[in-house]
Amino acid sequence: MTDTPLLKVGGLSKFYGSRIGCKDVSFELWPGEVLAIVGESGSGKTTLLNCLSTRLMPTTGSVEYRMRDGNFRDLYHLSEAERRFLMRTDWGFVHQNPADGLRMTVSAGANVGERLMAVGDRHYGNIRSTASDWLSRVEIGTDRIDDQPRAFSGGMRQRLQIARNLVTGPRLVFMDEPTGGLDVSVQARLLDLVRGLVNDLGLAAIVVTHDLAVARLLSHRMMVMKDGYVIEHGLTDRVLDDPREPYTQLLVSSILQV
Amino acid sequence: MTDLATYNFAYLDEQTKRMIRRAILKAIAIPGYQVPFASREMPMPYGWGTGGVQVTAAILGPDDVLKVIDQGADDTTNAVSIRAFFQKVANVAVTTHTRDATIIQTRHRIPEEKLTEGQVLVYQVPIPEPLRFLEPRETETRKMHALEEYGLMHVKLYEDIARNGHIATTYAYPVKVAGRYVMDPSPTPKFDNPKMHMSEALQLFGAGREKRIYAVPPHTEVVSLDFEDYPFEIQKFEQPCALCGAHDVYLDEVVLDDKGGRMFVCSDTDHCEDRRDHGHAGAMLAPKKEAAE
C-alpha cells in the first residue's frame, strides 16, 4: 500500500425525494485495500455503491479517483466518454446476478475478450490466448472457451464475470453481493478464488454484502450502514470481534456464525 | 381532383429537396455519420429504395444522366421501375453505361468499372445502423457512435472466427470511414468493399424508412473491419464469367436445369456487355448472330 489513497469520498448523500438513500458518507480507499459495506437491505449500501461507481448521481458530495497519471479527478465531473472508458479499463463491476454483467448469447472467450477489443486489441490469436489464460485463472476449463454462459452453472457464470472484469488489469473493482444466490459450498470456493485474485493482483475492491462471513473473509476494513448512515467503520477484525455500536453488536450476534 | 397529378421536377417539392441537401452536406462533412432527415412518404414502398430515390431526387438536375441498377443489373424490375419514375417526373436522360452516368442509383452492388471524379453513387439502404443487430436501441447505438465504442462490433467478428474459423460475414460487411465512424455499406457483397476506399466518386447513402442519410466523400479512407491475424478478404470465384470471360468480377449463379447444371455470369450486366462488345467471350457465349435471331 502506498501513502496516497486511490479513492477519496467526501460528504456523499443521495436523496430520493425526501427519503434518504445514504447520507454524509466520507472515507478513503487505498490501493490494494478491500472495503466491505455491510447492512440489511434498505440500509443504503447499494445506493452508496451505485453512487461510488457513477451508476447513480449523488445529491451532494464528491468522489475523487486517482487516475493512472497520478492526478485526482472528481468522478462526477468526468465527461461521459471518460467515465465509460474508466469503467471498462481501470474499473470492474461484479453484479450479484451474472446475467447482468455478461453477454449471455456470446461465447465465454468473447465475453472475456470484449474489454480487450474495446480498448483496441485487434489480434484474434492474442485475444483468444489471453481469454483462455483468464478462464483457467478462474478455474473454468479452457475447452469451454467457445461455450455460451447460458450453458454454465451459477458459480461458473460468476467466475466468468470476474474474469471478464479483470482482463484489462483494473485497479478498482466494485462487487455487489458477489456470492448472493449461490449454494453455500459454491460460495466458499468463489470467495477463496476472489481472495486469491485480489491478493495476487493487488486490487482495491469495494464489496457490498449483507453476509458478515463474506466481509470477514475478503475485507480489510468494513463500514456498517443503517438507515442510510454509516454507523460504524473500522478494521474488519476489530468491528466483528469488538463491535461498539449496539446495532453492530446485534448484527454480529444474530448473524455471524464463522 | 382533376389537377391532382401535377408534381414538381423530380417529384419532391423544392423545400424538401433543400432539407435533404442540407442533410447530404452534413453527411459529407462528417464521413460515415448517420444524419437523421425527415424522410418523406414516397410513391413507392418503404424498403424499395425510398431513401435512394429521395437522395437522387434532391441532387438530380436537368442535365444529369442517370443510371439505375439493382443487383448490378440495369434490367431488374425494381431498377426499371425507379428509372422509369425519374424519366416520368424529371424527364432526365438515362443510360445503362456506367461511364456515361453522372448519377448512379444502386441497390446491393457497386459497378465493376472504376468510378471517376464527378460521378455520384447513390446507395439504397435498408438498415443504416451497423450496430443494430448487436444493440436494437437507437438511443444506445447513437451513444456508442458518439463515444466511438465499437468493441462490440469486434465481438461479433470474434464469434464468427471462433465458430467458423473465419469471418463469416459476406455482405453488409462493416467498414470504418476516415478512421472514425463505423458504417454499414448497405447490403453490397464484401467483394465491393475495396471499391469504396479512396473512390474518386462521391458516395451517398439514403435510408428512407429509417430516415438516415450518410456519405463517403471522394478520396476517403474506407477500411473493412478485421483482425490482424484474420485480415479482411473478398470472395473469389473459381471460374470466369461464362459470357464475357472476365476474372475478378462478382458473378451471379444461374441455374440451367434441374440436374445441377449451372453457370456463373457477371452480376454487372453493363460491364459484361461492354466486354463482349469488345470481343471478349466466355465459355458459354452464344455466337453473335444466333443471339440476334
Add this chain to the structure above:
Amino acid sequence: MYVAVKGGEAAINNAHRLLADRRRGDRSLPSVTIDQIVEQLGLAVDRVMAEASLYDRSLAALAVRQARGDMIEAIFLLRAYRTTLPRFGATVPVDTAGMKVERRISATYKDLPGGQLLGPTFDYTHRLLDPSLLSDEQVEEPVRKQAGGEEVMRVSDILAHEGLIEPDGEFPEDHEAGDLTREPMEFPMSRDLRLQALARGDEGFLLALGYSTQRGYGRNHPFVGEIRIGEVEVEMDIAELGFAVPLGRIRVTECQMVNQFKGSSKAPPQFTRGYGLVFGQSERKAMAMSLVDRALRAEELGEDIIAPAQDEEFVISHCDNVQATGFVEHLKLPHYVDFQAELGLVRKMRSDIDKARSKARSGDNLSQEAAE
C-alpha cells in the same frame, strides 16, 4: 447457350395492365363509384383517412377503389399524395368539448350532463348476416333528437373539478407542435409527436398492443371515461388577421381512458389519462390508442417498463403499417447478390467439413490397420 433475361419494362407494363383488368373485374357489372364508396363503405374511408393522416373523403374513397379494397395499399396511396402537399401551418387545437356529438358514452358514470348517446353503433346488433342487404331494400329514416344547443361537457372536466384527474399536459410557452412527417424522428419523443405517431399507426397493431396491456403486459387499470364521436370545427390562426378563422368541420372519434395512479411524494393520488383521437368514426382505434398512450407514459409516471406496449422505441418504430408493409414486402425483391455470397460461404464451409471428415476417416483406417 444462354441469353441473359431481358425485358423488365415490358413485364412491368403487362403486369399493370392485368392489374387494371382485375381491378375492374366483370365488365358486365357497373363499376363502383367514388360516391358509393364514400356513402356506403364509410368506415373503410375513415380508416384510410386516419392512417394516411389526410382528411379527404373523396380521395380516400378513390384510394380504396384504386387499391381494390386493400386498406394498407389505399393508405399508402393517400400518404404518397399527402406528402406532396404544401404546408401552410398548424391549426388551433380542436375543442372536443364543443363537438356536435353523434355518439357519446361513458363507462364511469351511469348518467351525466349531456346524457349517454348511443349513436350509429354495431355494439348491440346481433351479428347475424342480414339477407335484406342482398337486395336494395328501403331503409327507414333515422330518429333525430332536437339539438339542445348546449355543449356536452367532457367527463375529464367533471373529474377535473374535484382535482381527481391530472390536467391536460402543459407545454412550455414557446412549444410548437411537432410534425412527424416533416422532422426526423428522435427518441425519446415528446408526447405530442408520440400521439401523432399513434394516430396514424396501424389499427391492428395498436389493437393487439392495447389488448396486451389488459392481459397483464403493462397493465394500467383503464376505465373508459368517455368516447365521443361527432363533428368539430377546425380553426387556424392567420397572422395577418390576428384571430382564428374556421376552415370547416371534420368528424373525429375521441377516447379518454381514465387510469389508476398511486401518487408520489410530489403529487397526491389522482387518476391519470390515456388519450386517443382519430379522424372519422373509429372507436376501436381510438380506444386502443388511448391504452397504448397510457402505457407509453410509464417512464414519465415512474412505472417499471416491462412490457412491449410500454417500450416507446418498440411501439413507435413498428406501428406504421406503410413502413412495415414496405419492408416486409421488399423481401420479394431480388437478393441474389447477397444470396450468392451466402451460397458461396455455405459451400465453402461444407467442403471444409467434408475434407476434415474424410481426413479423419482415413486416419481411422490407418489406426485400425495399425491395430490389426
